[in-house]
Amino acid sequence: MPRLPQRIVCLTTETVEVLYALGEQDRIVGISGYTVRPPQARKEKPKVFAFTTGDIEKILAVEPDLVLTFSDLQADIARDLIKAGIAVYALNMRSVDDILAMIETVGRLVGAEDRAQALVAGLEAQIAQARALAEKHIAQHGRRPRVYFEEWDDPLISGLRWASELIEIAGGEDVFAERARSPLSRDRRPTPEEVIAAAPEIIIGSWCGKHFRPERVAARPGWEAIPAVNQARMHEIKSAIILTPGPVAISEGLPLLLDILWPSTT
Incomplete structure (x- = not known):
């Protein structure tokens, strides 16, 4: 489905973990330097940002069509990416139910809803x-x-x-x-x-x-x-x-x- 995001940057480790678990890791073109799960992601994917600091040009260089961020801590980078014309989905997990909902949301974003469920x-x-x-x-x-x-x-x-x-x-x-x-x-x-x-x-x-x-x-x-x-x-x-x-x-x-x-x- 060409309208689904094909080039995703994940600025926190949990969305990387979910995309790998769903078998959709090929869509990831950039990760946070703080990503730890799964371990192979650190070897396979370019690190384009820290957590709250970094160079937006490194993100733009991998030409993402979607960037996944987390909470108000990444509000500034989300704003800058939106100004640069990049689609951003900001997640904000605070509870166990939020974690489960995040998995379902990421699944829907990449057309893997059944696997996410x-x-x-x-x-x-x-x-x-x-x-x-x-x-x-x-x-x-x-x-x-x-x-x-x-x-x-x-x-x-x-x-x-x-x-x-x-x-x-x-x-x-x-x-x-x-x-x-x-x-x-x-x-x-x-x-x-x-x-x-x-x-x-x-x-x-x-x-x-x-x-x-x-x-x-x-x-x-x-x-x-x-x-x-x-x-x-x-x-x-x-x-x-x-x-x-x-x-x-x-x-x-x-x-x-x-x-x-x-x-x-x-």
Whole structure:
């Protein structure tokens, strides 16, 4: 179908992941330098932009007929591309449902709607299976473990909405679930005292772009009183998995959460 986009630039990793999963990777003519999934994309596709910075001429040089962007963080480049006459589709995933909807949208954009729906159905089945397993654990233990998800350490930033929702699906209780509903990081900045008062039994760190350091968390003044700290239940999930609003957050992030929340039963 010639009216469908033939030359797509993906400025975030999740749309690259989806197009490869749909077998439509030949349409990709440029990617972000931060693309990590699938690994072969970094070898096969030219890197034409970073995430929020780069040279628009590098994008224009690959002659895209569609550029896929993400959120307000890429609003400026989307504006510049539109001014240059390029079609732009700006995605804005914030929740698990948004991730599934993004897959269906990308599928429709490239004429692969049936394959996209099949991919979504598989992820939905995984979610349902994880939720059922979690409910069994909750019934056995009589409660949900309290979880603090830390996206950044200085300043403290708690988890995004889809991470919070995946914690709930896996059977946990996000201690800052209400804050997770805000798309703005400034609204997800608990004080150290608030984390101590929340008394999480599990701490999950996913510091975007650097390794989580449990020993640094344990050394924070007063944090030795937190059950997760004094019981050494501090775990890392790599940001490329859980902070990416694409299939990987569900396909790999959710099983990791189950293992962390229910270590002796999964």
